[in-house]
Amino acid sequence: MSGLDLTFVNWDIISNFVAKGFIFSVQLTIVATLGGIFFGTILALMRLSGNKALMLPATFYVNGMRSIPLVMVILWFFLLMPAIIGRPIGAELSATITFVAFEAAYFSEIMRAGIQSIPRGQVFAGQAVGMTYSQNMRYVVLPQAFRNMLPVLLTQTIILFQDTSLVYAIGAYDLLKGFVTAGKIYGRPEEAYLLAAVVYFVICFGLSALVKRLQARIAIIR
Amino acid sequence: MTWEWQFFLNDDGSGRTYLQWMIDAWGWTLAVAGASWVVAVSVGALMGTLRTLPNSPWLVRLGNAWVELFRNIPLLVQIFLWYFVVPKVIPAMQGLPGYVLVVAALGFFTSARIAEQVRAGIQSLPKGQRYAGMAVGFTTVQTYRYVILPMAFRIILPPLTSESMNLLKNSSVAFAVSISELTMFAMQAQEETSRGVEVYLAVTALYAVSAFAVNRIMAFVERRVQIPGFIVAGGTGGGH
Numbered sequence: 190m191s192g193l194d195l196t197f198v199n200w201d202i203i204s205n206f207v208a209k210g211f212i213f214s215v216q217l218t219i220v221a222t223l224g225g226i227f228f229g230t231i232l233a234l235m236r237l238s239g240n241k242a243l244m245l246p247a248t249f250y251v252n253g254m255r256s257i258p259l260v261m262v263i264l265w266f267f268l269l270m271p272a273i274i275g276r277p278i279g280a281e282l283s284a285t286i287t288f289v290a291f292e293a294a295y296f297s298e299i300m301r302a303g304i305q306s307i308p309r310g311q312v313f314a315g316q317a318v319g320m321t322y323s324q325n326m327r328y329v330v331l332p333q334a335f336r337n338m339l340p341v342l343l344t345q346t347i348i349l350f351q352d353t354s355l356v357y358a359i360g361a362y363d364l365l366k367g368f369v370t371a372g373k374i375y376g377r378p379e380e381a382y383l384l385a386a387v388v389y390f391v392i393c394f395g396l397s398a399l400v401k402r403l404q405a406r407i408a409i410i411r
Numbered sequence: 412m413t414w415e416w417q418f419f420l421n422d423d424g425s426g427r428t429y430l431q432w433m434i435d436a437w438g439w440t441l442a443v444a445g446a447s448w449v450v451a452v453s454v455g456a457l458m459g460t461l462r463t464l465p466n467s468p469w470l471v472r473l474g475n476a477w478v479e480l481f482r483n484i485p486l487l488v489q490i491f492l493w494y495f496v497v498p499k500v501i502p503a504m505q506g507l508p509g510y511v512l513v514v515a516a517l518g519f520f521t522s523a524r525i526a527e528q529v530r531a532g533i534q535s536l537p538k539g540q541r542y543a544g545m546a547v548g549f550t551t552v553q554t555y556r557y558v559i560l561p562m563a564f565r566i567i568l569p570p571l572t573s574e575s576m577n578l579l580k581n582s583s584v585a586f587a588v589s590i591s592e593l594t595m596f597a598m599q600a601q602e603e604t605s606r607g608v609e610v611y612l613a614v615t616a617l618y619a620v621s622a623f624a625v626n627r628i629m630a631f632v633e634r635r636v637q638i639p640g641f642i643v644a645g646g647t648g649g650g651h
């Protein structure tokens with residue numbers, strides 16, 4: 190082992206550099222998950238609607254997003270957002286909008302699978318008791334689809350959390366950037382990367398262990 | 412807004428046009444993705460197989476640890492680890508070019524996902540397949556080589572296809588350590604020419620074309636190795 194020295198780490202580094210980035214990464218993950226599930230569900234309903242005017246644009250959007258690297262999508266939004274909104278916006282806001290738009294495509298695939306996993310009889314039962322389409326979705330189909338897909342949705346959220354590190358491409362200040370900045374200022378970049386890896390690992394490993402336990406519980410209920 | 416594609420024929424300052432630069436960058440993208448794919452599939456197949464061995468708990472644990480380690484750290488962080496930290500800790504690796512380190516990072520990162528698919532594929536086979544191998548006197552290695560793995564690989568081809576497309580898209584993260592692949596080209600050419608929309612459109616199209624090509628190649632392989640009467644369940648690919 191040559192030259193790794195972790196003694197420089199202290200509370201000041203964490204509170205001055207890392208905490209700010211950590212908060213942004215978590216915030217971005219939560220907003221992108223909730224926004225992504227919301228718009229993703231709408232996209233999934235459009236694709237399953239049977240109406241070509243709704244199906245085609247939704248399919249085009251989802252397949253388009255899924256065939257482009259996330260880094261390119263981040264760069265695209267960062268380039269175009271100021272022109273669309275009409276004023277310059279920060280990297281953090283641009284990243285948030287990008288992740289909601291990008292994740293919606295992935296969440297829509299999960300929700301589509303979830304909705305399709307509900308037996309047709311459930312829909313017919315709703316219709317038989319006189320429910321409208323939106324009542325049927327709201328009270329019968331979507332709650333079951335959500336529950337069936339909960340482990341997959343949460344796994345996607347963990348992937349999303351890892352992907353937030355890619356905002357590096359536009360210089361937004363996230364968890365990784367916090368470590369990189371601290372590493373630069375203290376002249377210990379390698380140690381900073383290593384610490385970042387450990388922190389990401391602990392968070393993601395812990396969360397996926399939780400998802401596994403949840404999955405086991407849901408499997409028993411069914 | 413007006414289109415302006417003419418700049419692609421301009422000199423980029425080093426004696427080649429932007430178009431040539433972009434083609435070179437495309438080559439780097441394909442080179443990184445191709446080499447990483449070989450690493451990912453071979454290591455992923457090995458680790459996934461280890462995780463299903465019947466009487467070797469330590470090899471199973473090794474395979475599981477491998478998957479958890481490489482799956483729970485963001486790819487960008489892993490690339491930084493390989494590029495900056497590994498050469499510092501292991502002096503023998505200091506002379507290695509960045510390309511090799513990025514291939515190691517992307518290959519091992521993807522190997523964890525492929526190992527997971529291989530494990531699932533092997534475990535989806537009926538137990539009788541393994542017993543059949545034992546019954547005709549095969550050793551464990553022979554059972555895997557002649558009975559289990561040929562079936563498992565056909566089963567995981569659909570998810571392997573989407574993982575291969577993910578790998579191609581993930582090669583874009585190599586920009587972070589200045590590999591001159593497509594995303595790096597996009598960022599630099601955008602800055603130099605101020606023609607961001609045209610540059611990004613061209614690069615995005617090349618990524619889409621490459622991903623589609625990967626999809627077609629894998630579909631071709633799937634048809635070629637198909638066994639009549641052996642029905643393979645379609646898999647859903649997650650992640651990106």
